[in-house]
Amino acid sequence: MKLLRWIKKFFLFCYYRGKYWPKIWDQRAIMEYSAKELHKCRGLGLTHPEIRDAVKQILDLKLGELVLDIGCGGGGGLKLCDEEKVPAVGIDFSYEMARLTKNAIHYPILNADIRYLPFRHGVFQKIICHGVLHYVPSKDIELALREMVRVLSPGGLIFIGDLPKKSAKRNWWGFQTTFFAREELENLARRVSKRIEFVNLGRNTLDFILK
Numbered sequence: 001m002k003l004l005r006w007i008k009k010f011f012l013f014c015y016y017r018g019k020y021w022p023k024i025w026d027q028r029a030i031m032e033y034s035a036k037e038l039h040k041c042r043g044l045g046l047t048h049p050e051i052r053d054a055v056k057q058i059l060d061l062k063l064g065e066l067v068l069d070i071g072c073g074g075g076g077g078l079k080l081c082d083e084e085k086v087p088a089v090g091i092d093f094s095y096e097m098a099r100l101t102k103n104a105i106h107y108p109i110l111n112a113d114i115r116y117l118p119f120r121h122g123v124f125q126k127i128i129c130h131g132v133l134h135y136v137p138s139k140d141i142e143l144a145l146r147e148m149v150r151v152l153s154p155g156g157l158i159f160i161g162d163l164p165k166k167s168a169k170r171n172w173w174g175f176q177t178t179f180f181a182r183e184e185l186e187n188l189a190r191r192v193s194k195r196i197e198f199v200n201l202g203r204n205t206l207d208f209i210l211k
């Protein structure tokens with residue numbers, strides 16, 4: 001059984017190699033996760049209860065606030081919203097990931113890309129973007145940040161958690177990921193928002209808030 005699984009994985013790997021990120025996440029959703037097991041999965045950032053608790057403190061969710069979880073993946077961010085009893089919407093550019101998570105959580109999830117958010121201006125009070133920016137081509141990072149600021153309501157807060165440049169050595173599966181030095185990301189973020197604040201979650205990541 002295990003051997004069959006590995007053979008299947010190998011063929012899928014060959015098929016998807018050289019294709020693009022949404023397909024890779026489709027494949028991961030199909031092969032690695034099940035709706036039931038999703039929240040136990042350690043490979044998807046906010047599914048870690050410790051990370052989720054730290055982010056929960058930062059977000060300080062209040063009743064009546066509407067949250068957008070961008071690149072919701074396994075739905076860890078949405079679970080956080082559920083725990084705080086606030087309404088939320090998730091988006092993920094992997095159709096399969098969105099579908100899988102939709103089966104596991106009661107929030108609406110759309111199949112959409114961070115660069116072109118299908119929402120009107122200023123509708124969300126809080127936005128979560130965790131472990132997503134490094135999949136966006138570097139030329140589009142500013143566009144992604146602008147889109148988040150566009151859909152944020154005045155006085156709202158965006159939490160961004162991502163990987164630091166140190167991890168850039170690995171070109172996972174032959175795909176290019178975008179990694180940032182703190183200053184690079186800070187400069188980009190300052191172009192779209194005046195108020196940016198780095199937060200220390202006690203881990204080796206770049207975590208910051210945009211207002």
Ligand SMILES: C[S@@+](CC[C@H](N)C(=O)[O-])C[C@H]1O[C@@H](n2cnc3c(N)ncnc32)[C@H](O)[C@@H]1O
Nearest residue numbers: 025044045046071073093094113114130131135
């Ligand atoms: C590492 S997982 C993080 C999941 C979740 N945010 C968390 O922290 O638990 C990355 C997720 O981002 C999604 N993603 C990557 N690039 C995206 C994009 N441009 N727009 C929307 N979703 C994206 C992937 O499909 C995947 O589900």
